[in-house]
Amino acid sequence: MVNVEKYHGTGNDFIIVDASERVPNRRAFAADLCDRETGLSHPNARKRGADGVLFLALETEYSPPRVVMTLVQPDGSVAAMCGNGARCAAAWVAARTGTDEVMIDTQSGTRRATIGEQGVTIEMGEPVFDPAGVPVATEDPLVEQEVEGLTVTAVNTGVPHAVAFVDDVTDIDMETVAPPVRDADVFPEGANVNVAALRGDGSPDDPDADPARTGFDQRTFERGVEAETDSCGTGAVAIVAAAERLGTVERGERVPVHPPGGRLVVELTDGDALLQGPVEKEYTGEVTVTGPETFEVVLDGTSQ
Secondary structure: OEEEEEEEEOOEEEEEEEOOOOOOOHHHHHHHHHOOOOOOOOOOOOOOOOOOEEEEEEEOOOOOOEEEEEEEOOOOOEEOOOHHHHHHHHHHHHHHHOOOEEEEEEOOEEEEEEEEOOEEEEEOOOOEOOOOOOOOOOOOOOOOEEEOOEEEEEEEOOOEEEEEEOOOHHHOOHHHHHHHHHOOOOOOOOOEEEEEEEOOOOOOOOOOOOHHHHOEEEEEEEOOOOEEEOOOHHHHHHHHHHHHHOOOOOOOOEEEEEOOOOOEEEEEEOOEEEEEEOOEEEEEEEEEEEEOOEEEEEEOOEEO
8 A cells, every 4th residue: 555645736736655655666656646537536636637746755864854856757757856846745744744944855956945824935946048957959048049939948947948928828729839849859858838928917028017016927838747737836937037037027026927726936036046835735545556557546445
């Protein structure tokens, strides 16, 4: 039996498993339970399945406690970083330890998270535009250049992102527009694809618009999920970082970002980016591993 818990941060949802649990095939486990049509379900869940499985190894001997986070995505790949996933991991640790501060070890570095009245805030590191750091197959940073019909800026906020500013995010057919950009030759490791629009009456080209007040609408097609998600924390940071690069926002502003699943706040500081937003626990359950690639789900004592 494998104990599981389901958390989400502004709709970006994750199945959480203590890394000490025995899961012989993490790729198959994630693919099976995350499937949006046949995956894990519960009456308390916003959606069937998940955007990934977080395997968390808690180390309580440290102060503040540390947790090693491994995110296995629905396609079986491992993501180096996930902003909302890390915020969910921090809430999971806080529920076990009573702490309001957590150090999270990810493949993109160690990140500090704090839990407060306004949700979970995590340090995301400095956004990277350098071609080798994104990475992109160009000599210069890729800023406001056309890629597969979309004008994008490339930035790494733990994982590679392509950010395009548009007039209205609802006008974009993400299933058609995003995959060619995600797989474009200029992104040798692929990229998450974001479209963003300044909220309110302003637009990115309006000098009178107040981005700290209005913020941005966001939609993101995620690499590894291979679909649009309800929220993406690294994508929200990428949008604000790209906006600062283009002169739309200033460093030090607290900028709201509004993905379909809720509201995040991003602040660029000297040498770091902060991501803040709510986290909710949806349910707990058990999964019986019946074979290398087969599982039986029991939630609240009832088999699925």
